[in-house]
Amino acid sequence: MDAEIGTDITKSAELLKSGSVAAIPTETVYGLAANAYSEEAVAKIFEIKERPFFDPLIVHIKPGDDPKNYVAYVPPIAIKLMERFWPGPLTIVLPKKDIIPDITTAGQNTVGLRMPAHTLLQQLLSILPFPLAAPSANPFGYISPTSAQHVFDQLGDKIPYILDGGPCNVGLESTILGFEGDKPVLFRLGGLALEEIEQITGPLKININQSSNPSAPGQLKSHYAPKKQLIIGDIEDLIKANPAKRISVISFKQSYEAENIIQSHVLSQEGNLSEAAVHLFKALREADDSEAEIILAEHFPETGLGRAINDRLRRASFR
Numbered sequence: 001m002d003a004e005i006g007t008d009i010t011k012s013a014e015l016l017k018s019g020s021v022a023a024i025p026t027e028t029v030y031g032l033a034a035n036a037y038s039e040e041a042v043a044k045i046f047e048i049k050e051r052p053f054f055d056p057l058i059v060h061i062k063p064g065d066d067p068k069n070y071v072a073y074v075p076p077i078a079i080k081l082m083e084r085f086w087p088g089p090l091t092i093v094l095p096k097k098d099i100i101p102d103i104t105t106a107g108q109n110t111v112g113l114r115m116p117a118h119t120l121l122q123q124l125l126s127i128l129p130f131p132l133a134a135p136s137a138n139p140f141g142y143i144s145p146t147s148a149q150h151v152f153d154q155l156g157d158k159i160p161y162i163l164d165g166g167p168c169n170v171g172l173e174s175t176i177l178g179f180e181g182d183k184p185v186l187f188r189l190g191g192l193a194l195e196e197i198e199q200i201t202g203p204l205k206i207n208i209n210q211s212s213n214p215s216a217p218g219q220l221k222s223h224y225a226p227k228k229q230l231i232i233g234d235i236e237d238l239i240k241a242n243p244a245k246r247i248s249v250i251s252f253k254q255s256y257e258a259e260n261i262i263q264s265h266v267l268s269q270e271g272n273l274s275e276a277a278v279h280l281f282k283a284l285r286e287a288d289d290s291e292a293e294i295i296l297a298e299h300f301p302e303t304g305l306g307r308a309i310n311d312r313l314r315r316a317s318f319r
Helices: 009-016 039-049 076-085 119-126 148-155 194-201 235-243 274-288 307-319
Strands: 004-006 022-024 031-035 057-059 090-095 110-114 161-163 175-180 185-187 230-232 247-251 263-267 294-297
Touching: 004 148, 004 175, 009 031, 009 119, 022 148, 031 039, 031 185, 076 090, 076 175, 076 185, 076 194, 110 175, 119 161, 119 263, 148 161, 175 194, 185 194, 230 307, 235 247, 235 294, 247 274, 263 274, 274 294, 274 307
Parallel strands: 004 161, 022 161, 057 110, 090 175, 230 294, 247 263, 247 294
Antiparallel strands: 022 031, 090 110, 175 185
C-alpha cells in the first residue's frame, strides 16, 4: 500500500511510538525517521533505504532539549555553536551516551546531534518521548528529497506516512562538525556556510572524504547521485564535446543555448547561492527524470553555500 501524505502530527507520532517509520520535513531535506533509542526501528531505516550499516545516522532533538541527555561531553566551543546556530542546519558530532544504541551510530562511540528549525517537525518532536534518527528519505546514494512528493516518488511503496511540511527552505543537508579533542573539524559541507562557523571557531580543519569508515553521513565519494551521468566543467566546452547527446544543463545564473540542450535549470538568475542551494536537488531530480542522456553542471563559486553545492555535484558525478 502506498504512503499517505498529510499534515497529521498525531498520526506521525503514533507510528513512530509503535516502532514504525515516517518521513518528516526539515528545513534541510526530508528525512526518514524512527525512534533513535530503538534498535528495531532504526534497523528499518537501513532496510528501507538500503543504506550500509557502517554509515551513521543523525539524531534530531527538540528545541530546549539538553544535549547532555545524549552525549557524555560537550566542548566549550560546541556550546557556543549550539547557542548561535541551533535550531538550524548544523549537526555536531560528540561522544555518545549508552542511551543511543550502536546501530544508530554505526558502531561508533560518537553521535551526530541536530536541533532542526522546521516548525512542524519541532511540534512532532515536542510530543515524542524520544529523539528521532533520520537520514534523508531516499534510496541510499540517490538525490535527497526536498518535498513530500519527492519522498513519495522514491519510497512511497515502502513507508506508511509522509508528514508534509512544504518545500524545504534550505535544500542542502546540514553542515556536520566534529572534534579531535576539543578542536573542531568539518566533516560535511552543508546548509550552514563555512564562513559563518569560522566566525566562532576560527579556521577549521576539513575532513570531508572518508570512503570506507565515515565519521559522519555524506562523506562517501559517490552520494546524492542521479542515475544518469553527470559531468562538471565549463558548460560551453562540454556541449561542444558532446554534440550527439541530448543534454540537461544545471547552471548558476547563466542560461545556455544549443540544439541538443533539451532542458535547462538556472538555479538563481540573481546569482544568490542560498537560492541556488534550495533548487539544486530538484534540478538534479528533474534532469534525471528527463529524456536527456547526460547532465552537465558548472562549477559554482567556492564561497558560502557554493562550497556545499560543489561538494554535492562532485559526489553526484563520481562513478
